[in-house]
Amino acid sequence: MQRFWLSMFSLSSMWFCGFLIFVYSIPQNPEDTTTKTDAIVVWTGGPCRITTGVELLQQGLSDKLFVSGVEKAKPQLLSRHCNSYLLPEAVAQLNHKISLGYTALSTMGNAIETSSWTEKNHIRSVRLVTAPLHIPRSLAEFHLAMPQLKVIAHPVSVRQLDHKQWYNNWSIFYKIAREYSKFLLVKVRIRPWWRDNILDE
Numbered sequence: 001m002q003r004f005w006l007s008m009f010s011l012s013s014m015w016f017c018g019f020l021i022f023v024y025s026i027p028q029n030p031e032d033t034t035t036k037t038d039a040i041v042v043w044t045g046g047p048c049r050i051t052t053g054v055e056l057l058q059q060g061l062s063d064k065l066f067v068s069g070v071e072k073a074k075p076q077l078l079s080r081h082c083n084s085y086l087l088p089e090a091v092a093q094l095n096h097k098i099s100l101g102y103t104a105l106s107t108m109g110n111a112i113e114t115s116s117w118t119e120k121n122h123i124r125s126v127r128l129v130t131a132p133l134h135i136p137r138s139l140a141e142f143h144l145a146m147p148q149l150k151v152i153a154h155p156v157s158v159r160q161l162d163h164k165q166w167y168n169n170w171s172i173f174y175k176i177a178r179e180y181s182k183f184l185l186v187k188v189r190i191r192p193w194w195r196d197n198i199l200d201e
Contacts, residue, residue, distance in 0.1 A: 022180045023166055026132050030154045037062050037125040037152060039118070043110040043138060044069040046131045048082040052156040053129045057094055058086060061127060064097055068113045069104040107134070107182075111141035118146060125150040132157050133176065137183040144186070 040062045042053035050067055054077050057065045077091050077098070104113040118126065130138050132155035142151050166173045 018184070019177065019180050022136065022183065023176055025136070026176075027135055027153060027155045028132050028157065030152075032152050033154075034061075035127075035152060036060070037127045037150070038123040039064040039066055039121070039126045040129060040154075041065075041114055041126045042067045042129045043104075043107065043114075043134070044071070045134070048156055049129050049131070050077055051082040051084050052154070054091060054094065054098070055084060055086060056127065056129070056154070057097060058090060064099070064121065064123075065094075066099045066101065066114065066117050068101040068110045068117075070100045070102050107137055107141050108186075110138070111145035114142075115145040118149060123149070125152070127152045127154050129154045129156055131155065133179050137179065137186055140183060140186045144189070 040053050040056050042049050042065070044050065044067060053065050053067065056062070099117065101113040101117060104110045114126075117123075126149060128135075128138060128142065128151050135153050135155050139151060139153060142149065166176055
């Protein structure tokens with residue numbers, strides 16, 4: 001019994017040390033905002049991701065935009081919550097550069113759907129737009145599905161999540177701990193039961 005509790009303590013300590021590294025390595029802002037890529041890729045699941053992708057397309061950081069995990073036939077490319085500088089008319093002029101993927105229901109699904117699209121379009125580099133907390137797991141999934149692809153992470157956030165204050169807010173701690181645990185499962189290549197049958201963040 002003592003050996004069991006020692007093992008549990010060791011595993012918990014390892015998990016917590018990894019959690020701290022994960023928390024303080026979450027990117028809040030994109031490190032590279034100027035390099036052009038073959039495509040901009042948006043993985044849906046949170047506010048302003050698609051809007052940011054459209055803005056980056058309009059800025060000329062790529063000539064293609066792929067949105068993976070679209071839930072509706074005609075998604076709202078400009079969210080009313082994001083205060084975009086773009087007008088609907090400007091977005092309409094970009095429609096021919098935007099492709100939509102409808103099959104992904106999870107982050108792993110995003111990676112599979114994106115992999116198929118990049119292969120068909122001979123894409124070698126992408127700018128990945130998703131939430132800051134989602135970046136580490138997204139990059140891990142990208143590496144598994146498309147190891148040959150160059151990826152520039154582009155985190156986007158509407159409401160600032162002060163992840164460094166995780167110890168003051170239970171809901172923030174839970175959200176980060178949940179994402180960290182999912183990240184670990186991807187790193188050790190374990191596919192949890194929720195991978196195909198629920199919408200992921």
